[in-house]
Amino acid sequence: MSMALLDVQNLSIHFGGVKAVQDVSFSIPEGVVYSVIGPNGAGKTTLFNLITGVYRPTHGDIRLRGESIAGKSPDLLARRGVARTFQNLQVCMNMSALENVMVGAHLRLDRNLLKAALRLPGLARRDEALRDEAAGLMAYVGLEAYTGARADSMPYGALKRLEIARALAMQPRLIFLDEPAAGLNPTETLEVDRLIRRIADSGTTVVLVEHDMKMVMNLSDRILVLDYGRKLAEGSATEIRNNPAVVAAYLGGHA
Incomplete structure (x- = not known):
């Protein structure tokens, strides 16, 4: 069995008494679209910040092709092929x-x-x-x-x-997209949807946080669901759509 591109092991971060991410584990192979969903405040962007070096984990490990990158700086991770976008535009106007x-x-x-x-x-x-x-x-x-x-x-x-x-x-092999369709109209959302699939088809692995469930279900090879900082479920779009716990917590609940 080939090594995962990204392997997250028992990842946690605490801000004082707040446990923003708690004991989360998952693996991502190359060339897929892997989505992270969950209600507001579930820990999605915090998870991105941990993996991309913005935060240092309280516990656990993050491995890129088997090498630990937990706590490494964003510029060092960029040199190793990790890129990201942000919820709020980071463009030099x-x-x-x-x-x-x-x-x-x-x-x-x-x-x-x-x-x-x-x-x-x-x-x-x-x-x-x-x-x-x-x-x-x-x-x-x-x-x-x-x-x-x-x-x-x-x-x-x-x-x-x-x-x-x-x-x-940055010629990444792993790109994190944090709500790339936020604030877009349906035509613009479709353009981003097609672009993400094109990126993944070119061999770059995409990790996506997005609230547009139609986009997530259409694009994702695999989906991780967070709730209150914990891993609630993981699976294909079909498995996630039919998971009663996910429907209760997010898809049909307080999203």
Whole structure:
């Protein structure tokens, strides 16, 4: 049996007396869409923050291809192929759309201060290659019409996809998308739905937090359900849809 891409073992974090995530375990293979759902306050974003290095766990371990990454910094995790987007847009509004995507690639560069100061020809060529790569990623997410635009001139739905393009510029093997369809209209949601499947089909593993249950059920190869920081259920979309505990706690309850 092949090793899981991501293996989360008995993960917990406590904020004072609040147990935000409690003893959660799961494994994710490569090339799938793995969704995390649950009522508001269930611990979904906290779980993302633990895995992507924003928080250090109180207990448990997180392994990427068998190597522990628990408590590692986000920049180190980025170099190891872990990228993410956030619930609230993290876009640099005073930059162009293209520059925002280029920012996502900076951790791949071997630029040093001496080369930057001297402006060696190789550096200029690499910057041009980065611009071409960023433009290609904007086309990939359906934003070719905004290649020359400033971020602050773009509509909200386009900015959500711009953030995904920036994360993809890091060339991740594992990408965490935190509510990528939040605030989008049905047409925009369908565009994001198709984009996520395209990303997974390209071989990048997607971990998704999303409240749009139609999207989750349509996209997910596997679903983890959290409730009050604990793992309530895990399985296929069909298994989750027909799980009485999930229906009571979330799908038909207080979501």
